[in-house]
Amino acid sequence: MDGKVGSVATNIPFKVVAFSDQKFQPFIHIYNFPSLTKKAKLRGNAHLDYTLLEFNYSGIYLASFSEIPEHEVTLWDWKKNVILCRRSQPGLSVGQMTFNPKNWRQLCLSNTNYISVWNIERFNKDHYFKPKSVNLPTEDGTFIKEHVGLFSQGLKDPSYGPILPFSAVAGLVGTEAETFKPKDHFRPLLHPVVHCWNSTNELYVCCEEGHILLINGESLLDGILYSINIKENKYTIKDHINLQTSVKNIVFSPDYTQILLQTENGSVFSYIFDEKPKLETILDASGGKIQAIDFVTFGNEYCMSITVLGEFYIWMTEDGYLISRLCLYTEVSGMACCPSAFSVAVGTTAGYVLFLDISNIKSPRVVHKILLTRSSIQHVHFDQHGAFLIVGTSDKHIFLLSSKASEAFKIIGFTVVSGTILQITTVYNWETNMIQVMVLAESSENKKSKIEMFTLTDKVDERGKLKNELFARTLYEIDHPLSSAVLDFSCEKIFGFCSHVPYICIYGIPHKDSKNIVLKPEIKIPSKHYGTGMLYLSYHGQWLASIAKDGILTIRDSSNMEPFARIQCHSFQGNGIQSMIFSLDGQSILVNGQEDGALVCLKWKETKEFSQKKKILKEGIKILSRTIQYMMEENEKVPEISQLKQKEFSLDVEEMQKLFDEGEEEIKKETQMENLAKKYLCHLLKEECWHSMNVKGRSLKSFHSLLEVKNFPMKTRSPEELRELETVLQLRKTENTGYKVWF
Known part of the structure; x- marks a missing residue:
């Protein structure tokens, strides 16, 4: 140029x-x-x-x-x-x-x-x-x-x-x-x-x-479609249709009697040419952004989503096929599916809770409606057992409802917390049948976080308020703000996502008789996220998931906080991830974006063979790395004449190969002997605990709980035991005969 x-x-x-x-x-x-x-x-x-x-x-x-x-x-x-x-x-x-x-x-x-x-x-x-x-x-x-x-x-x-x-x-x-x-x-x-x-x-x-x-x-935007008569170089507008949004595509039918219109937001309309033209809606995609997501109970084959404007959808998780749709015609703020029944609770900004029946996934329907408050409902949460529905509102109230349709989802009671509710988590103790609830609240005075913990109960006073003395309420303070917090299944520690610094902290819960109500972080781990985020715990309590505005989903082992999965699900330009949910079996994960209107379903595809050995090796490598790092730091502190060279801290590859070759045959022999010993032990255990049993030991286990029913295994009796048993039975018959003669 x-x-x-x-x-x-x-x-x-x-x-x-x-x-x-x-x-x-x-x-x-x-x-x-x-x-x-x-x-x-x-x-x-x-x-x-x-x-x-x-x-x-x-x-x-x-x-x-x-x-x-x-x-x-x-x-x-x-x-x-x-x-x-x-x-x-x-x-x-x-x-x-x-x-x-x-x-x-x-x-x-x-x-x-x-x-x-x-x-x-x-x-x-x-x-x-x-x-x-x-x-x-x-x-x-x-x-x-x-x-x-x-x-x-x-x-x-x-x-x-x-x-x-x-x-x-x-x-x-x-x-x-x-x-x-x-x-x-x-x-x-x-x-x-x-x-x-x-x-x-x-x-x-x-x-x-x-x-x-x-x-x-x-x-x-006009969104107006014009019907034009063209004659030579002149044209006249015969009719027009206002769709309130821009038209993306137009397709005529083969006989030119009707047209299909696709709008920019994905809606599809049919316009029929007749003496009285008629516009019909085929697909209405004007529901707005996705507000909440969940899996349909008892599996991970289907999932559901709901938009801000109340468009409820059920999808096939395998290919994203739309199964059914229901319009609630109200502004929605939250949704949750009951773990023990085919019912869905939907919270609205007008203070209502709607209950949907999804037993027929092709035809969901509203079966009940309750007005809880005049303020907006912000949180809808079922406990893991599916016995209670916990609802948090914008005016700092928490309502407790029955999850049973047979009880008409009755309101059990309510309580008031000390700040704006940010998150509600529950832990069900299968041994004591107690439900522990943790509420993360934000103080309106100093922006510090407060955590309130209590055990659910159905005891209320005359106003319907839950009695504090009956559900062991405890209040803790944290001197820095958290955007999210979850309670581990042992109820001994809390995982918190810091708002102002990129860290995930672990807080120990003090004993009940402790007077220390200010929680200090025991462990601080870099979150490796950008912006504020949320934490979620899987249903078995072993995985801790974190999401944030960077659109990345990270899953950690809750026992050692080591990340083992990390994936980019949504774009940072769309403000990242809004929420995620685990399926009951943990094999599927559902993620929705903050502003892109997209649902992402993730499934595990890795083998679990040797996973324990890999975990042990990783731990050993980390310990070895820390040891070598410590040795190098100590080496720098000693006088220069006593310092080792840098290469001496590296592994000798040739020596390592030599040791490997020498020890390979010995390892094979040891492995063969160990396998032989294990086979012999297996044979002894089978003979002692299975083949010798006249009544085999069996148990019946439930899928989604820890309940188990066992029988009583019995060994085959020896001739000596049978003779002794026969003698005892004969003596007992003689005693019974003597009693009859006496009376």
């Missing part, structure tokens, strides 16, 4: 850079980066210069703006070197131009005096720009109403009739009458400086006066 470089635009995901010449009739050059391979050379209608260039998020489309003399916005499919559409708007001056990252069919243009969103509409293969200006507020934050019509004020005086507009009072006609405003009606508007899109189709606009405006981009 010749001359100077004008405007420049880059696209990181597609790794391309575009720039324009600064000369008469300039070109737009597009190169790969960093290889700087030429991809395209575009020639438009610009005569002097391109003042702005912008790629869409995927890098497929390029928008350009040339100011003087065209004042033209152009949309390119730069790979095909094709102009999709362009529009000239005389007098238009643009300081910033950006694509909506979630919808490339929206382009925002702004300068210090105005801001507008240009919607890109499509007719077959033709594209069109349709700009919509945004009404800017005044400096005091109010909007100026624009009156239309002959009597533009829209007001009537009861005595004199309609009030005339100011232009009519001034005697103006024509164009001047339409644009006339009195001098004292002019108020200065805000002046936009810079704008940006967020991930929910909204615009943030920073103004010169210090204001920040939030503009809903979806409200500026």
Whole structure:
């Protein structure tokens, strides 16, 4: 290229850079980066210069703006070197131009005096720009109403009739009458400086006066489908349909009697051409972002999700096939599935708890509804046994409900905690049949975390409040904030995710007679996450999962906190992971994103053979590494003449191979002898504990609990034992005969 470089635009995901010449009739050059391979050379209608260039998020489309003399916005499919559409708007001056990252069919243009969103509409293969200006507020934050019509004020005086507009009072006609405003009606508007899109189709606009405006981009979408009659070079609009969102695709039926419409958010509509045209909804995907997830009880074949707007779905975990859908027509804040029944509890922001029956997964239905409070329900949680439903609200109340449909999910009682509820966890003790509840709360005074622990009970006072003296309530404080905390199954320690520092801490729970209510971290482990996160414990209590805004799921061994699985499930740009859930058997994990609306189902595919040996080897290697590190540190402290060389701390590979060769045969012999000894021991155990038994030992175990029923194994009696038994029985018969004769 010749001359100077004008405007420049880059696209990181597609790794391309575009720039324009600064000369008469300039070109737009597009190169790969960093290889700087030429991809395209575009020639438009610009005569002097391109003042702005912008790629869409995927890098497929390029928008350009040339100011003087065209004042033209152009949309390119730069790979095909094709102009999709362009529009000239005389007098238009643009300081910033950006694509909506979630919808490339929206382009925002702004300068210090105005801001507008240009919607890109499509007719077959033709594209069109349709700009919509945004009404800017005044400096005091109010909007100026624009009156239309002959009597533009829209007001009537009861005595004199309609009030005339100011232009009519001034005697103006024509164009001047339409644009006339009195001098004292002019108020200065805000002046936009810079704008940006967020991930929910909204615009943030920073103004010169210090204001920040939030503009809903979806409200500026037309979503109108036009039915057009074309005759030669003329066309007339016969009818139109307003779908309230942009149309992505149109397909005609083979007989051209109806069309299918697919919108940007995934909804599908059918439009039938008739004397009375009819629009039918086939698939409504307007439910909003996913609010909560869970597995359907008794397996991991099906999972469920619910959106903020109350769209309840049941999915096949194997392939993501949609089984059923139910619209609750309410704003939802939480959901949980009962571990012991096919019932689902849904909490709403209006204070209701809805109970769904999912025994027929193809037809879920609402079976019960309870109003708990006028505040929002934030947490819905079943205990592991499925006996109680625990509900946390935004006004610091915790309600206890029965999970049994036979009892109509009755309300047992409530209690009040000391702060805003962040998380509720439960541990069921199978030996004592007691349920321990832990509540993580945030203090509104000093942002410190509080942990309240109590044992569930059904004893309440006359107001329905749970009696503190009956459920052993204990309050602990932590002098730093936590975003999440879970209780281990032994009820001896707490795992906490710190809010302000990237650490996962372990806190020991003091004895009941201890007066120390401030918990100090005993172990601090780097979380290896970015941003605040959440912790979850598997149903068997052996795995601790952590999620955060970086979109990474990490699973650790809860006994030693060593991570053994780590996977990127969602993007950091979408604020990472919102929540996750383990299946009852631990073989499946369900994860949903914060803003991307995606569900991810993970399954274990690794072999468990030699897992214990691998664990022992890893522990040994770590101990050896720490020992060598300690020796090297000690070596640096001694005088230089006494120091060992660095290579002496490394393993001698040749010597190691020699020892391996010498000991290989000996190890084989030892292994053979050990196997032979084990086989002999196995033979003795079988003879003693199985073959010699007349009644074999057996037991019946449950799948989801520790309950077990055993019989009593008995050995075959020897002849001596049988003779002794016969003698005792004969003596007993003689005694019974003597008693009968006496009486």
